[in-house]
Amino acid sequence: MEFLPLFFDLKNSNVLIVGGGEVAKRKASLLVKSGAVVHLISPEIKADLVELIVSNKGVITKDVFSEEFVKNKRLIIAATNDQAINKHIADLANQLNTPVNVVDQPELCSFIFPAIVDRSPIIAAVSSGGSSPVLARLLRAKIETVLPSTYGRLAQLAEKYRDKVKLAFSDVNKRRGFWEKILSGPVSEMVFAGKEKEAEQLLKETLDSKESPKRELGxxxxxxxxxxxxxxxxxxxxxxxxxxxxxxxxxxxxxxxxxxxxxxxxxxxxxxxxxxxxxxxxxxxxxxxxxxxxxxxxxxxxxxxxxxxxxxxxxxxxxxxxxxxxxxxxxxTAAAGCSSYAGIPLTHRDYAQSVRFVTGHLKDDTSDLPWSELAYLNQTIVFYMGLMGLPVICKKLIENGMPKETPIALVQQGTTPNQKVIIATLDTMVETLKTQEVSAPTLIIVGEVVSLHDKLKWFSPIKDLNIA
Missing domain, CATH: 3.40.1010.10 (Tetrapyrrole methylase, N-terminal domain)
Known part of the structure; x- marks a missing residue:
C-alpha cells in the first residue's frame, strides 16, 4: 500500500495553496467544502478563484512564494507550473513535518487527493496512489451509480440515534445486528423514498421493542x-x-x-x-x-x-x-431518446416553436385527433404507437393544410443497436414503406426538424434510409 487512506478534520484550520490557476481552484474547492481556511499565494490568480477564497473567509496574497508562508499550516499544496518551486515547497514542508501535496508529482507528496464520492457525512474515496488518476476517476463514477445521494440523510438519522442505541444494546454484537437490520431494511427504504419522518418513527418503534422492523405491507x-x-x-x-x-x-x-x-x-x-x-x-x-x-x-x-x-x-x-x-x-420518454439518437432536435428554434406528443390510437383504438391543430406550421409532432395508423396520419395532416413535402421520420427501436431511421415526406412515406420492413416499437416524427437528420445524426448502427 503506497499511501494510507486517512480523513483529515480541517475545520477552521489554516492550509496553504501556492498557485493561482485551474488546478489550484479544484484543490481550493475541496478544501473550503471541508471547512478549512485557505491561504493562497500566487503572482497571478484567476478571478473566480479569488472569489471562492474570499467568500469563504480565506486569505489572498498576490505575490511570489517565500518561505514564511509555510509556517503554522496544517496542510500545504504546491500547484504551480514551476517544478523547481514545487520541489522547494515540498522540501520546506517536510522539514516542518507538514503534510504536502505537489500536483502531478506523486514522488514529492506526503499525501494525495483521492477521487471523492461525497454523500456527507458518508464519504467514499478512491486512489491509484498517483499511478493513474484517470482510472481512479472512472472507478469513482462506478461508485456514484450505487451510492444514492440519500445515503447522507440515512447516516444523519443513524447518528441522531447512535447514543440511544448504545444505551439500549450494551452488547456490541447485538448493537451491530440492530443497525444492520435498520440500515438494510424498511427504515432505509423510507429514507431513500423521501419519507424521513416515517422512517424515524419506525426506527423509534423498533428501538423501543428491540425487534427487527417488519414489512407487513410491501x-x-x-x-x-x-x-x-x-x-x-x-x-x-x-x-x-x-x-x-x-x-x-x-x-x-x-x-x-x-x-x-x-x-x-x-x-x-x-x-x-x-x-x-x-x-x-x-x-x-x-x-x-x-x-x-x-x-x-x-x-x-x-x-x-x-x-x-x-x-x-x-x-x-x-x-x-x-x-x-x-x-x-x-x-x-421515447420522443426524447429516439429523436436525440436520430439527430433530430425536436425544438430547434429555426424550425419549431413547439412540440406535441400524440398517441397514435386512443383507449378505444380510434384516431380521432385534432388534425387542424396538429397541422400547424413551425411545430414538431411526435406520434407514439402510430405505425398501424401511418396512412391515416399522413392523409389527415395533408388534408388539414400541412404541405405534402413536410419531412417525416420513422425511428424503429431507437437508442438500441437495432435502431433504424427512415426519412421521407408526408406524400411519399406510405409508398416508401411498401419496400421496407418496419416493426414496432417505432416512433413517428413530423416536421421541418426532421430535415436536420442527415447533418446531425451521430448514432447509426444500421444504415439509415433517406428517401425523398
Missing amino acids: EVYLVGAGPGDPDLLTFKALRLMQQADVVLYDRLVSQPIIDLCRRDADFVNVGKARANHLVPQDDINQLLVDYAKKGHRVLRLKGGDPFIFGRGGEEIEKLAENGVPFQVVPGI
Whole structure:
C-alpha cells in the first residue's frame, strides 16, 4: 500500500495553496467544502478563484512564494507550473513535518487527493496512489451509480440515534445486528423514498421493542426504463431494480435492461402489443396490489416514461385506492431518446416553436385527433404507437393544410443497436414503406426538424434510409 487512506478534520484550520490557476481552484474547492481556511499565494490568480477564497473567509496574497508562508499550516499544496518551486515547497514542508501535496508529482507528496464520492457525512474515496488518476476517476463514477445521494440523510438519522442505541444494546454484537437490520431494511427504504419522518418513527418503534422492523405491507416501484439503451437509466431506477423481489415488465423493455434487475427476483411478463394484451391492464393493476399486500417489493418496469402514454397513472390510481405505498421514477420518454439518437432536435428554434406528443390510437383504438391543430406550421409532432395508423396520419395532416413535402421520420427501436431511421415526406412515406420492413416499437416524427437528420445524426448502427 503506497499511501494510507486517512480523513483529515480541517475545520477552521489554516492550509496553504501556492498557485493561482485551474488546478489550484479544484484543490481550493475541496478544501473550503471541508471547512478549512485557505491561504493562497500566487503572482497571478484567476478571478473566480479569488472569489471562492474570499467568500469563504480565506486569505489572498498576490505575490511570489517565500518561505514564511509555510509556517503554522496544517496542510500545504504546491500547484504551480514551476517544478523547481514545487520541489522547494515540498522540501520546506517536510522539514516542518507538514503534510504536502505537489500536483502531478506523486514522488514529492506526503499525501494525495483521492477521487471523492461525497454523500456527507458518508464519504467514499478512491486512489491509484498517483499511478493513474484517470482510472481512479472512472472507478469513482462506478461508485456514484450505487451510492444514492440519500445515503447522507440515512447516516444523519443513524447518528441522531447512535447514543440511544448504545444505551439500549450494551452488547456490541447485538448493537451491530440492530443497525444492520435498520440500515438494510424498511427504515432505509423510507429514507431513500423521501419519507424521513416515517422512517424515524419506525426506527423509534423498533428501538423501543428491540425487534427487527417488519414489512407487513410491501411497496411498488413504478420505474421508467427509457427507450432501450441501458446507459439511459437513472441512478435511482437502477437501485430499485436491484432490490425488488418481483418484477413486472413490458415487452418494450429491452433484455439488457431486464438483465440489470436483481437476479433472484420473480419475473412476470405482462407485455402488451396492439390487439394482443398478454395480461389485461386491469389484471396488471390488481397484480401490483396483490404482490405488495404479500409484503413484496414490486418493480413495475415500463418502457420510456411511465406517465407519457405508459398507463402509469392508471396503475398508481389502483395502488392509492388500496393503500399500497409506491414510488415513481421518471424515465427518458421515447420522443426524447429516439429523436436525440436520430439527430433530430425536436425544438430547434429555426424550425419549431413547439412540440406535441400524440398517441397514435386512443383507449378505444380510434384516431380521432385534432388534425387542424396538429397541422400547424413551425411545430414538431411526435406520434407514439402510430405505425398501424401511418396512412391515416399522413392523409389527415395533408388534408388539414400541412404541405405534402413536410419531412417525416420513422425511428424503429431507437437508442438500441437495432435502431433504424427512415426519412421521407408526408406524400411519399406510405409508398416508401411498401419496400421496407418496419416493426414496432417505432416512433413517428413530423416536421421541418426532421430535415436536420442527415447533418446531425451521430448514432447509426444500421444504415439509415433517406428517401425523398
